[in-house]
Amino acid sequence: MRISFNWLREFVDTDLTVLQVSDRLTMAGLEVEGLEYLGEGISGVVVGRIVSISPHPNADKLTLCEVDNGKEILPIVCGAKNMKAGDKVPLAMAGAKLPGGLKIEKTKLRGVMSFGMLCSEKELGLAKESSGLMILTEDAPLGEDIVKAISLDDWAMEINVTPNRPDCLCTIGIAREAAALARTALRQPKLRLTEHGAKIAGRMKVTVEDQELCPRYAGRLITGITVGPSPAWMRRRLRAVGVRSINNVVDATNYVMMEMGQPLHAFDYQFLAGQEIIVRPAEEGEVFTTLDGIERTLSAGMLLICDADRPVALAGVMGGQNSEVSDGTTEIFLESAYFNPPCVRKTSRKLGLHTEASHRFERGADPEAVIKALDRAASMIAELAGGEIAAERIDEYPNPLKMPVVTLRVAKVNDVLGAALEKNEIADIMKRLHIKIHEETADSILLQAPAFRPDLTREIDFVEEAARVYGYGKIRSSMPARAVAAREPDVALIASRRAREAMHDCGFYEVVNYSFMNPGDFDRLGLPEDDFRRKTVALRNPLSAEQSVMRTTLLPSLLSNLSLNLSHGVRDMKIFELSRVFINAGAGLPNEPLKICGLAYGVRSASPWDAGVRETDFYDLKGAVEQLLDAMRVQNAVFASEEGTPFLHPGKAARLLIGGSPAGYIGQLHPDTAGRWDIPANVYVFEIDFQSIIEAAQELPSYRPLPKYPAVERDIAVIVPTDITSFSVQKTIESLKLAFIEDVRLFDYYEGAPIPDGKKSLAYTVTYRSFEKTLTDEEVNLLHKKIMDALKDRLGAEIREQ
Amino acid sequence: MPLMRFLKNARDVKERLENAGRLGELIPRIAEELGGEEAIVSLAHTTDDLKAVEVELFGKKGIISILRKKIPQEAPEDRKEAGRLLNEMAGRYEAALKARGEELAATERAQKLASQRIDVTMPGRRPGMGRPHPITTVTREVVEIFREMGFSVAEGPEVELDYYNFEALNMPKDHPARDMQDTFYVSDEVVLRTHTSPVQVRTMKSCRPPVQIIAPGKVYRCDADVSHTPMFHQVEGLMVDRNINFSHLKGVLETFISKMFGSGTATRFRPSFFPFTEPSAEVDIRCVICGGKGCRVCKSTGWLEILGSGMVDPEVFRAVGYDPEEFTGFAFGLGMERITMLKYGIDDIRLFYENDMRFLRQF
Numbered sequence A: 001m002r003i004s005f006n007w008l009r010e011f012v013d014t015d016l017t018v019l020q021v022s023d024r025l026t027m028a029g030l031e032v033e034g035l036e037y038l039g040e041g042i043s044g045v046v047v048g049r050i051v052s053i054s055p056h057p058n059a060d061k062l063t064l065c066e067v068d069n070g071k072e073i074l075p076i077v078c079g080a081k082n083m084k085a086g087d088k089v090p091l092a093m094a095g096a097k098l099p100g101g102l103k104i105e106k107t108k109l110r111g112v113m114s115f116g117m118l119c120s121e122k123e124l125g126l127a128k129e130s131s132g133l134m135i136l137t138e139d140a141p142l143g144e145d146i147v148k149a150i151s152l153d154d155w156a157m158e159i160n161v162t163p164n165r166p167d168c169l170c171t172i173g174i175a176r177e178a179a180a181l182a183r184t185a186l187r188q189p190k191l192r193l194t195e196h197g198a199k200i201a202g203r204m205k206v207t208v209e210d211q212e213l214c215p216r217y218a219g220r221l222i223t224g225i226t227v228g229p230s231p232a233w234m235r236r237r238l239r240a241v242g243v244r245s246i247n248n249v250v251d252a253t254n255y256v257m258m259e260m261g262q263p264l265h266a267f268d269y270q271f272l273a274g275q276e277i278i279v280r281p282a283e284e285g286e287v288f289t290t291l292d293g294i295e296r297t298l299s300a301g302m303l304l305i306c307d308a309d310r311p312v313a314l315a316g317v318m319g320g321q322n323s324e325v326s327d328g329t330t331e332i333f334l335e336s337a338y339f340n341p342p343c344v345r346k347t348s349r350k351l352g353l354h355t356e357a358s359h360r361f362e363r364g365a366d367p368e369a370v371i372k373a374l375d376r377a378a379s380m381i382a383e384l385a386g387g388e389i390a391a392e393r394i395d396e397y398p399n400p401l402k403m404p405v406v407t408l409r410v411a412k413v414n415d416v417l418g419a420a421l422e423k424n425e426i427a428d429i430m431k432r433l434h435i436k437i438h439e440e441t442a443d444s445i446l447l448q449a450p451a452f453r454p455d456l457t458r459e460i461d462f463v464e465e466a467a468r469v470y471g472y473g474k475i476r477s478s479m480p481a482r483a484v485a486a487r488e489p490d491v492a493l494i495a496s497r498r499a500r501e502a503m504h505d506c507g508f509y510e511v512v513n514y515s516f517m518n519p520g521d522f523d524r525l526g527l528p529e530d531d532f533r534r535k536t537v538a539l540r541n542p543l544s545a546e547q548s549v550m551r552t553t554l555l556p557s558l559l560s561n562l563s564l565n566l567s568h569g570v571r572d573m574k575i576f577e578l579s580r581v582f583i584n585a586g587a588g589l590p591n592e593p594l595k596i597c598g599l600a601y602g603v604r605s606a607s608p609w610d611a612g613v614r615e616t617d618f619y620d621l622k623g624a625v626e627q628l629l630d631a632m633r634v635q636n637a638v639f640a641s642e643e644g645t646p647f648l649h650p651g652k653a654a655r656l657l658i659g660g661s662p663a664g665y666i667g668q669l670h671p672d673t674a675g676r677w678d679i680p681a682n683v684y685v686f687e688i689d690f691q692s693i694i695e696a697a698q699e700l701p702s703y704r705p706l707p708k709y710p711a712v713e714r715d716i717a718v719i720v721p722t723d724i725t726s727f728s729v730q731k732t733i734e735s736l737k738l739a740f741i742e743d744v745r746l747f748d749y750y751e752g753a754p755i756p757d758g759k760k761s762l763a764y765t766v767t768y769r770s771f772e773k774t775l776t777d778e779e780v781n782l783l784h785k786k787i788m789d790a791l792k793d794r795l796g797a798e799i800r801e802q
Numbered sequence B: 001m002p003l004m005r006f007l008k009n010a011r012d013v014k015e016r017l018e019n020a021g022r023l024g025e026l027i028p029r030i031a032e033e034l035g036g037e038e039a040i041v042s043l044a045h046t047t048d049d050l051k052a053v054e055v056e057l058f059g060k061k062g063i064i065s066i067l068r069k070k071i072p073q074e075a076p077e078d079r080k081e082a083g084r085l086l087n088e089m090a091g092r093y094e095a096a097l098k099a100r101g102e103e104l105a106a107t108e109r110a111q112k113l114a115s116q117r118i119d120v121t122m123p124g125r126r127p128g129m130g131r132p133h134p135i136t137t138v139t140r141e142v143v144e145i146f147r148e149m150g151f152s153v154a155e156g157p158e159v160e161l162d163y164y165n166f167e168a169l170n171m172p173k174d175h176p177a178r179d180m181q182d183t184f185y186v187s188d189e190v191v192l193r194t195h196t197s198p199v200q201v202r203t204m205k206s207c208r209p210p211v212q213i214i215a216p217g218k219v220y221r222c223d224a225d226v227s228h229t230p231m232f233h234q235v236e237g238l239m240v241d242r243n244i245n246f247s248h249l250k251g252v253l254e255t256f257i258s259k260m261f262g263s264g265t266a267t268r269f270r271p272s273f274f275p276f277t278e279p280s281a282e283v284d285i286r287c288v289i290c291g292g293k294g295c296r297v298c299k300s301t302g303w304l305e306i307l308g309s310g311m312v313d314p315e316v317f318r319a320v321g322y323d324p325e326e327f328t329g330f331a332f333g334l335g336m337e338r339i340t341m342l343k344y345g346i347d348d349i350r351l352f353y354e355n356d357m358r359f360l361r362q363f
């Protein structure tokens, strides 16, 4: 809401400066977000009068003006054409400054001295474009500073009015607050209304068919008007509050709205068929063209203003093209009404049509301001556009709205605030806010809010009024007694912290991406039609098609992150994200499992001078995942090769099983997938269900006593077919369930001569240990032989001689 | 070369030993001829030299060994004296050799270490380290401050029912306050939560007071420009019990601010409006950029708004089945992006979600 400080001061008698008023309003809940001095950047510009105009001797397009500044006559060279001798114009004298930093100096233009410049509205920062000089009104005092002369000595205050305060969407509303805060009186605008001629009754008929949606409908008839431009003062005032001047009739209605908060609408009377208004609900599918020229299809529940034949306005939102005031209009019917707020809001929202009128009606206008605003606008139109106001007015208000009477307990105020306000103090605040006190008892006050405060209907609403006017700053701070709420350990919080730290320890940076994804990514990933990741939650109103569904996998976001960073020349990158994905579960809300997704790419060594630089590979990423699982104390995780993941390299991909259930994938990106994201193929990725990790995590590791007897290590090297996995060798050894095997660890892998084609060599260290004694060579030999035999028999392994 | 001369001397001495006379006279003479123990060891400049000297003296065919073999051939009455003289001489040489040996070893080790010099200014080989996203870091800091004050972490869905996001928070379908939050809709009844406040409702519906929770999480608004991203992070707080009042709200939030921004950070509580709190307050801190003089960041006001708060509205209590006459409470919400931007002086909110490594590596 934009307010003019000068306008405000017409209603509040105060010596406070604009900054002081702004501060008080801000600290009472009407936050002043911006202050703009309207004369900013203008100095040394005065009202001048053109004495004579003659052609410039050396230039066809320029003229030479003699301009009186009240003290002397100055020769000024000017390029404009729209002025004549005798006109008053803004004169920027030598040394003047204009908005945008322009400084005016004495200068020679085509051989003629010019002692200043005559200004257009654009040059004074009053308009974006102007076609000639700004011609001032005849009454502008000669020689006066232009900032004063055209009311630029004013501040525009930008106020953030919260939705609960429709009363503050106008100058008087803000003035009322300012007066209450400054403990000073509020001045109401003066009303001089003269009625003429026949009564409205015989010339206009109003029928309200739905009194719930339209509790009050009032109007006046004004005849014999001349539509034309508004006078300068009106245009200036509207400009100060950011309203564009249209014509004297529309400007008058806007002026009253900006002043009193009541939206008004003027119909061209001659287009109102049957000389009547019928206020009725719209029918489903009814079509109506609003005055912005757009044809709108209405639905039931909206409210229409109609004449005898057709709709002429969308109640509380916008008028119709068919009855709009135009230059030829001579008679108008002026509407002032109170419409049901939810009805206006529904209409405005459904049609996507937000107007100054709907903004006020949907928040709640003042039903009691309807008449005052009508009369003020009518008298203003009569004054500006001539014409006569027909005698009497129409006012359909069968069931006057009443604000509830509420008991405010002094104890409640102090209980909620933790303060010690006296009853008298509270009562005083209420009075200053125009709240009616019906009755006072020893410990409570019976209150009724004015009609312009629809937000004050409950005791707590009045508690807030007391608090905000008293001042939040005056309420002392204290700490609550320590609550006894039982605290569950924050398991998920702790787990996610631990996981992040584990990833950081492995060199991975955390990324955070938007939760949206492009549904086209599923095809780019090559996911089959029935893949669970295609069960998306789609947005009805996405910002773009690329962000139209909620993520079901974090992978595409990380691929895009890599792509962006490659464009900046990154050579290696290890990132991860821990975020929710959203799987559509049919009815009800989607599932929101937490996923951890990682990506590794590029060179592995961190020192550029080191010869040992190599590319990151599968085992680097797998090592990171193993370390993550270890940090989370997950002990039952298994990696199984997996050929069927469409976006992963078929030979370099694994499924992660935790406790036998699938929990995620790890692998190299499929070259085709990489191509679709325009990134290299040596990218390794994983994505794991984080809930599976949390559930498998062993919170407390169980302690085992340290061994008292030495271990015996024996190596075993086997040659097996290449498709025998290391995991199956280990499993075979484990399945023997031999006593005293403490650990089996792969320490060498080799393929190539002299190992025959199709075979590979794997070497393990087996650690034997007893907790009761030192094992003898014979005992170990026996166990070791059992292992060798089993590998020979079950896997066809050939034991390599050491 | 003195060592060579010594070795030759030693060989000469050994030859003459074959037909030597009484040892009692011979031993002092030999010692004299070879030079005193000091002289002998000073000849050796390396451990190898010293070894050679040792062999000439104590080796199987060394002078001492030869003399020792001669003792039985002495007259019986002289043997004891010869033995004593020999032992004494051997003892002196031995001690000298040992001392010199240690001296030489120390010198040689020092020389060897000195030759193993590396360029310590070359960059180190790092094991590799990652860092959290700045929003994570700051959220964690905020959450920890409140956990220390007794708040526990609560969570709720990000795709949320309109009921929890709006209606139970005193924002029925046609409430103008819905304009304050541009909402992403999934259906008529399902939205992306526009704030973390629905967690309040879910928590209160599931347990009785006292309630003291903090709820960090992602929220969504259908809005994207230079100062807005469609997703951002909030931390919601709620405390409900008997006799909780606005003074407590001020106390808790001032404590938070002094821990987060430093004690002595000026704050002000400014009336505002949220449909689910009354009285409501926005909390400003003295601008951390200009110190209150007025700058671009604080829009010349000298204050920075950092959180919204208020006493829980009785309508919300009714929606969750708490008696507003029995219980009171306060709620608050903070935007993590704003606090993170203030903390690190970041000037563009969109940087948080581009995940440019040049940005992420800075935190």
Ligand SMILES: [Zn+2]
Binding pocket: B287, B288, B289, B290, B291, B292, B293, B294, B295, B296, B297, B298, B299, B300, B302, B303
């Ligand atoms: Zn500042």
